[in-house]
Structure formats: C-alpha cells, structure tokens
Amino acid sequence: MNREQLSSVYEKLHDRYGWQNWWPIVVRERSVYLDEFRARPRTSSELLEIAVGAVLTQNTAWKNVEKAVANLKREKLLSLPALRSVDTGRLAEIITPAGYFNQKAKKLKALVGFIDAKMKKSLSGLSQYPPDEARSLLLDIWGVGRETADSILNYGLGMPVFVVDAYTRRIFSRLGWIDAAADYDELRAAFEKALPREAVHYQEFHALIVRHGVELCANKPRCGDCPLKRSCGHEPPAKD
C-alpha cells in the first residue's frame, strides 16, 4: 500500500462524496497563506463534546449518539462541572439511546476523573504533549481504547493521527492491500506513512472511509456503483 495508491483512493472518495466535515463543531477556515482548509483549534467545551461523542459512538450508530448528545445538552450535562456532579445512574438514563448506557456512563465518569486528576481544567492540556505521549495518557483511561483515543487526538486536538476502524479494515482488505486481522497500530502506521502528515487530511479520509463503508462497501457491498471498483480485487456479490 503505497502513497500513490492511497492518495488515489482518497481523491476518488472525495470526488464522490465531497467534504465530510465530521463532527459538526469541527470548524474549518480558509488559510490566508495556503490554498487549503485547516482546522482551527477547538475550545475546551468543543473538545469535551468530541471526547464524549467518541466514547458514545463505540460500536454504535451515529444517529443514536446524536440523540444521546442532544439529551445531554437539553439536560445541561455536557460540561465538565455537570458531568462531574451528575449521578452515574442518571447519566446512564440520559444517554440511553446510545446503547451500552451503563458501561458508557462509567466511561464518561472515568474520562472526567482523568481530566480532573491529570489535566486540571480541560483536555486541551493534552496539546502540550507530543501525539504519542498524549495517546498513552488517554489509553490509561478506563473505557478509552485505541480508536477512541485517536479520534480525540485527530478530531479534537488536530493531531496527525490516523484513526483506524472496522470500515478501514473491510474496505482496504477488499481492495487487497491489507490483512483485515492486522494489528491496529500496524495499520495506523501504514496509513500515516502513506499519507501527507496533515491532520485535516486524516480527518477527511477517515470520514470518507466511514461514508463509503456505510453507503457502498457495506457488509453486503454494492460494487456496481463503486468509485474504487477498477482497483478493487474484491469479488462483487452475484446479485448487485
């Protein structure tokens, strides 16, 4: 899987689906100096919302996460002080639509505990560390695994960390470029090596991968309309 191959997939997906601008609160501004978009730094509360969303979306449809986040906002619970003081049982009720609500309520509490203990005021404190150190701090939080940590680093903190997920494994193993069972960090390294080291590209590429995995390269793929079919070794289903 080399740089040209990957860039070509990125371009084709982008041509098909356009800018994803994942996480609505991730605002992009035109750089005055460069002819490309750059992500501006997030505020502390935006960062918290991204981290909360990253936990809530674990193995869960984003639609359900949106409901849970809307509930949190309606109940004025999407802030550090509010999450700190809310009862775990009540938190679980509020986030019910996201599924695994007991687990996730505990995870959100663990996240807040980490911020209080290690970050003083906000996750923004992580930006003073290099990505690998920030990552290892996040991974010590109960309920934060590799994909969740990387989502926070990339989408929240704008770090050049590529997020690997189930769609990434499915799409690129169907292309025949990776082993679907490969280790997470191995895959992450491969993608980071083959892509321009720009956080915003990592953000868009990952979002495009998810979009493609949902719409076409699904469990039951619709290969007929796929923008990648020319380079894909995957056998299309009989009835397409």
Added chain:
DNA sequence: CGCCAGGTTGTTG
C-alpha cells in the same frame, strides 16, 4: 423481523 452500528473490557484456554 434480523442484522448491525464511527469498540472496549474482562475472562478463559
């Protein structure tokens, strides 16, 4: 109605 979502942790052989 059955399948599966923008995974992680805990347990077991």
Added chain:
DNA sequence: CAACAACATGGC
C-alpha cells in the same frame, strides 16, 4: 496472546 463473551438501543 488469541478467541470469545458481555455490554444495549434504534434504524433500516
């Protein structure tokens, strides 16, 4: 260390 179970709602 790999395999497997547990965690759970809601959209299509």
